[in-house]
Amino acid sequence: MGQRKILDAEQCNLTLQRLSFQLIENHDHFIDSVIIGLQPRGIALAKLLYSKICLNIGNEFPFGELDTTFFRDDFKLKPLIPQTTSIDFQIENKRVILIDDVLYTGRSVRSALDALTHFGRPASVELLVLIDRRFSRHLPIQPDYVGVTVDAVENEKVIVDWQNNGQSAEVYLTTIQ
Amino acid sequence: MLSVNHLLGIKYLKKDDIDLILKTADTFLDVINRPIKKVPSLRDTTIVNLFFENSTRTRLSFELAEKRLSADVLNFTASSSSVSKGETLIDTVNNILAMKVDMVVMRHPMPGAAHFLSQRVKSKIVNAGDGAHEHPTQALLDAFSIRRKLGEVAGKKVLIVGDILHSRVALSNIFCLQKLGAEVMVCGPPTLIPKYLHTLGVKVEYDLKKALLWCDVANMLRIQLERQDIKYFPSLREYTHLYGLNKDILDSLEKPIVIMHPGPINRGVEITSEVADSEHAIILDQVENGVAVRMAVLYLLANRPDVV
Incomplete structure (x- = not known):
């Protein structure tokens, strides 16, 4: 099983810093904005970006976790174990920033958009991903904020390895035999 | 899976x-x-x-x-x-x-x-x-209700009172609670306790007060008159006197216990209205x-x- 490093901890930290500044630039003081991390692997990234943003803007704003299991389209294909959803605020007329670690086929994001409708009608929805796997989309879904764009073939998997209690990460591309 | x-x-x-x-x-x-x-x-x-x-x-x-x-x-x-x-x-x-x-x-x-x-x-x-x-889903929802009320099922002492002989709820509850690590005791008239129940590792007690003093949770079952082909006890009134849960006996315990009932309730028989509607009862949470x-x-x- 071959493995190639895409981001080391230092590069990843720089990328996260840039993403947090891009969000601040577009959302000012996040008065009408909310961050929602996608279960399971978008949560660590969302939490880290959220804490960086709060530190910079000096105030807190709503943060949620969304599980999309019940809205997925591969229910009949593999076992799907639901995780926790925790959104204790209304997203009606809010600017929602969805955060996930890797954007691949776009199917998870499609199910997330469906799941979001159960919590209200947002003013807008943006998508932030740490890794965008180009040319592999099954659906017309594109990210608004991207950490790194990667070209990977089908038998390769992107692994985001969180370290230091979710404070930094390294990203690898692994070949599955 | x-x-x-x-x-x-x-x-x-x-x-x-x-x-x-x-x-x-x-x-x-x-x-x-x-x-x-x-x-x-x-x-x-x-x-x-x-x-x-x-x-x-x-x-x-x-x-x-x-x-x-x-x-x-x-x-x-x-x-x-x-x-x-x-x-x-x-x-x-x-x-x-x-x-x-x-x-x-x-x-x-x-x-x-x-x-x-x-x-x-x-x-x-x-x-x-x-x-x-x-009645597996009833046992699962009972275990789920205990878990939500008390944090976990393992280590808890659960008492099942009533017509154990005719109750599918009792049998499923015994299996479910034991698999999750709880202790189970049953209580009722000797005629309504199956003869070999102790082989399942269940404690048997015929005195309701002693059983209630032992438990954290009491699950009160209905007397299933429709399944009883013969008379198992002299009268409903006597059953209520010996095995019915009322406020006096609960107060005498001097400790809070969780009260459950799978429904339908026969108010005034296995449980009084006062107890069924009290803060200790989680009967509607179960539903x-x-x-x-x-x-x-x-x-x-x-x-x-x-x-x-």
């Missing part, structure tokens, strides 16, 4: 299966408390509710769980069907399955009916009560939790892509 294709009884489940069902029920309890209480997971699944015996709570709870999962639902009650014209159980079910039904939820007066069906028809079967054998637990069971059985 569940280790079984059907939910026939708690005795066929592993501890991991029960843990998975309860964990999944947590997420469904969250879903049914949202403004939009429905998810689309079972939108291409058709489920028939076959009830050969009377039921209010269980049938409505299953139907609601199915609808909350977006399944298509068919309801069947034996009294208004061709069963009265002499059709066999397998013929009835196969005719229903020929209409492209994916899952069967069945309540039947004969013990083992769900097991019998699971071996003879090509469908997933959920046992909603089979005679005096098992709410029942929908979430049944959603979890149906979801997990449907989410076994390789089988049936």
Whole structure:
């Protein structure tokens, strides 16, 4: 099983810093904005970006976790174990920033958009991903904020390895035999 | 993923299966408390509710769980069907399955009916009560309710009071609670305690006060007069006097205990209204939790892509 490093901890930290500044630039003081991390692997990234943003803007704003299991389209294909959803605020007329670690086929994001409708009608929805796997989309879904764009073939998997209690990460591309 | 294709009884489940069902029920309890209480997971699944015996709570709870999962639902009650014209159980079910039904939820007066069906028809079967054998979803929702009220089931002392002999709820509860690491005691008139019950590792106590002093949770069962072919105790009045739960006996314990009842309640017989409506009773929580637990069971059985 071959493995190639895409981001080391230092590069990843720089990328996260840039993403947090891009969000601040577009959302000012996040008065009408909310961050929602996608279960399971978008949560660590969302939490880290959220804490960086709060530190910079000096105030807190709503943060949620969304599980999309019940809205997925591969229910009949593999076992799907639901995780926790925790959104204790209304997203009606809010600017929602969805955060996930890797954007691949776009199917998870499609199910997330469906799941979001159960919590209200947002003013807008943006998508932030740490890794965008180009040319592999099954659906017309594109990210608004991207950490790194990667070209990977089908038998390769992107692994985001969180370290230091979710404070930094390294990203690898692994070949599955 | 569940280790079984059907939910026939708690005795066929592993501890991991029960843990998975309860964990999944947590997420469904969250879903049914949202403004939009429905998810689309079972939108291409058709489920028939076959009830050969009377039921209010269980049938409505299953139907609601199915609808909350977006399944298509068919309801069947034996009294208004061709069963009265002499059709066999397998013929009835196969005719229903020929209409492209994916899952069967069945309540039947004969013990083992769900097991019998699971071996003879090509469908997933959920046992909603089979005679005096098992009522697995009731036991799962009872365990779920204890877990939500007390944090966990392991190490808790649970007392089941009443007609143990005729109760499928008691048997399923004993299996479920023991698998989750709780201690179980039963209490009732000697005639209504099965002779070999101690072989299941259950404590038996005939004095209600002593039993209540021992327990953290008391599950009060109904006297099932409709299943009693002979008289097991002199009178209901005497039963209430010896085994009925009232405020005086609860106050005398000097410790809070959780009161449960699977319903239907016979107020003034096994439990007084004052106790049933008190803050210690979680009877209506059990009903709410029942929908979430049944959603979890149906979801997990449907989410076994390789089988049936």
